[in-house]
Amino acid sequence: MEEILEILEKNNKLTEEQIATMLNKSVEEVRAAIKKLEEDNIILGYTTLINWEKTRKETVTALIEVRVTPQRGEGFDKVAERIYKYPEVKACYLMSGGFDLTVIIEGKTMKEVALFVAEKLAPLESVLSTATHFVLKKYKDEGLIFEEKEKDDREAVVL
Amino acid sequence: MNIKEMISPAVKKVPPSGIRKYFDLINEMKDAISLGIGEPDFVTPWTIREAGIYSLEKGHTHYSSNAGVIELRQEISRYVKRKYGLDYDPKNQMIVTVGASEGIDIALRALVGPGDEVILPEPSFVAYKGCVVFTGATPVVVNLRAEDQFRLTPRLLEEAITDRTKVLILPFPNNPTGAIMTGEDLEKIVKILKDRDIIVISDEIYAELTYEGQHISIASLPGMYEKTLVVNGFSKAFAMTGWRIGYVCGHPDLIAAMYKIHQYAIMCAPTTAQYAAVEALRNGDEDARVMVREYNRRRRVMVDGFRKMGLDCFEPLGAFYVFPCIRSTGMSSDEFCENLLREEKVLIIPGNAFGECGEGFVRATYANSMENIFEALKRIEKFIEKSKK
Ligand SMILES: Cc1ncc(COP(=O)(O)O)c(C=O)c1O
Numbered sequence: 001m002e003e004i005l006e007i008l009e010k011n012n013k014l015t016e017e018q019i020a021t022m023l024n025k026s027v028e029e030v031r032a033a034i035k036k037l038e039e040d041n042i043i044l045g046y047t048t049l050i051n052w053e054k055t056r057k058e059t060v061t062a063l064i065e066v067r068v069t070p071q072r073g074e075g076f077d078k079v080a081e082r083i084y085k086y087p088e089v090k091a092c093y094l095m096s097g098g099f100d101l102t103v104i105i106e107g108k109t110m111k112e113v114a115l116f117v118a119e120k121l122a123p124l125e126s127v128l129s130t131a132t133h134f135v136l137k138k139y140k141d142e143g144l145i146f147e148e149k150e151k152d153d154r155e156a157v158v159l
Numbered sequence: 160m161n162i163k164e165m166i167s168p169a170v171k172k173v174p175p176s177g178i179r180k181y182f183d184l185i186n187e188m189k190d191a192i193s194l195g196i197g198e199p200d201f202v203t204p205w206t207i208r209e210a211g212i213y214s215l216e217k218g219h220t221h222y223s224s225n226a227g228v229i230e231l232r233q234e235i236s237r238y239v240k241r242k243y244g245l246d247y248d249p250k251n252q253m254i255v256t257v258g259a260s261e262g263i264d265i266a267l268r269a270l271v272g273p274g275d276e277v278i279l280p281e282p283s284f285v286a287y288k289g290c291v292v293f294t295g296a297t298p299v300v301v302n303l304r305a306e307d308q309f310r311l312t313p314r315l316l317e318e319a320i321t322d323r324t325k326v327l328i329l330p331f332p333n334n335p336t337g338a339i340m341t342g343e344d345l346e347k348i349v350k351i352l353k354d355r356d357i358i359v360i361s362d363e364i365y366a367e368l369t370y371e372g373q374h375i376s377i378a379s380l381p382g383m384y385e386k387t388l389v390v391n392g393f394s395k396a397f398a399m400t401g402w403r404i405g406y407v408c409g410h411p412d413l414i415a416a417m418y419k420i421h422q423y424a425i426m427c428a429p430t431t432a433q434y435a436a437v438e439a440l441r442n443g444d445e446d447a448r449v450m451v452r453e454y455n456r457r458r459r460v461m462v463d464g465f466r467k468m469g470l471d472c473f474e475p476l477g478a479f480y481v482f483p484c485i486r487s488t489g490m491s492s493d494e495f496c497e498n499l500l501r502e503e504k505v506l507i508i509p510g511n512a513f514g515e516c517g518e519g520f521v522r523a524t525y526a527n528s529m530e531n532i533f534e535a536l537k538r539i540e541k542f543i544e545k546s547k548k
Pocket residue numbers: 159197257258259260261284330333334362364391392393394400403404405
């Protein structure tokens with residue numbers, strides 16, 4: 001199970017047949033295991049990591065530190081939910097340390113992001129403060145490096 | 160003066176490599192996939208590279224002590240103990256070498272010369288035979304067989320021993336076949352070696368690339384510790400081929416003899432590589448483990464792929480090679496590889512490059528990306544289908 005996840009985490013384009021061969025299992029076993037992982041919400045989905053910089057689409061990403069007052073009986077979860085339900089929010093984490101929630105927002109322009117914070121996020125009753133940091137350059141995301149792939153430069157040697 | 164006449168007869172005796180032509184061919188091709196080179200496709204793990212860089216920043220740019228920096232020898236001592244249960248004193252039982260390659264060379268030079276015989280199981284790594292011949296000794300080839308899964312059997316070994324035999328080269332896990340020797344297999348040949356004055360040069364460079372069970376060193380078997388030189392290195396387990404670093408461990412008297420050659424011919428292994436190697440042994444286990452798991456998956460894909468094409472392919476349990484039999488295609492190993500390269504642009508190496516008994520087989524390495532392996536298998540299958548018509 002674990003190894004299927006490790007493989008899919010790196011490359012979800014592999015077929016069930018291919019994964020089965022890699023793990024010395026039957027296709028049926030692999031298919032059933034993946035189905036179960038999906039049903040159990042262990043596999044949440046299959047996404048693609050895109051370097052939008054290289055396309056014409058304009059995007060900006062911002063990381064927002066949010067301090068909130070937790071709600072009685074519900075802690076941070078309810079506040080977080082009110083925030084992460086916005087489609088603009090790419091990621092939302094509960095943090096230890098100097099602030100409570102990290103909220104990652106993607107928008108078309110800085111202005112759009114700033115407006116989202118000013119109009120949607122900051123006014124929420126339980127939000128005490130926000131600090132917005134814009135991403136200037138992405139070097140690495142999801143374990144993948146953005147610059148050009150290292151080429152195979154092994155030279156022919158006799159061995 | 161006829162310059163060619165000046166070359167030593169021992170060097171003249173060794174033919175130039177037969178696989179050069181393939182590399183010349185592939186260099187002119189676009190979109191070719193090489194499953195030909197026997198080195199990891201992974202770049203050295205970053206923590207190891209970083210340690211090399213740091214050693215340069217600190218100005219460790221001098222010769223090290225001849226045997227290698229003491230920290231590294233201490234780490235090697237701990238490593239071989241923890242991995243293979245072997246006890247070697249870092250002070251007088253090991254030399255840090257320029258790759259396992261140097262270890263093999265100086266071991267042979269320290270032990271044999273004209274009149275001596277060295278038993279050499281084949282198919283195997285192309286360097287052994289050359290190194291034996293350079294010393295003036297005679298290589299006695301043992302032809303390993305597919306029906307034994309290319310393991311060295313006591314029968315084959317016994318047949319090769321004469322009263323001039325001085326050294327046995329034990330090349331497992333094996334390049335090119337991927338064969339390993341289990342503890343049981345080793346015990347059988349130890350019975351034969353026990354009462355004979357034969358030194359074993361055990362090339363364990365692929366030890367960490369063992370896919371079922373643990374690698375067992377012959378030096379750890381009763382009676383073999385004194386008689387065995389263990390050659391190992393960082394090239395394969397830690398993807399460090401370009402750093403040129405390895406080591407050899409053994410009896411203090413043998414090591415002292417090899418030390419003389421190493422000291423005069425080499426001085427010391429590259430210092431930067433030595434510091435990087437310290438890091439590999441201290442913190443490289445997890446990186447190495449991840450690579451081994453990936454190799455293992457590719458190994459299964461390759462074996463499965465060749466078998467589905469209808470080729471006989473025994474299951475290799477070590478190194479990063481598969482060694483399928485191509486006799487059913489009616490082609491020789493050379494024809495198969497040359498036509499495959501020209502028609503489908505996939506480079507694999509004819510088995511006879513590793514000894515005559517490799518004829519009828521080909522070596523394909525899975526030290527390449529999964530993507531390339533899938534594509535290469537597709538092309539090889541197409542090639543075989545075409546050749547049937
Ligand atoms: C069996 C075997 N021994 C030794 C070596 C050389 O290793 P190193 O890079 O440590 O010199 C190789 C390299 O391919 C090999 O296949």
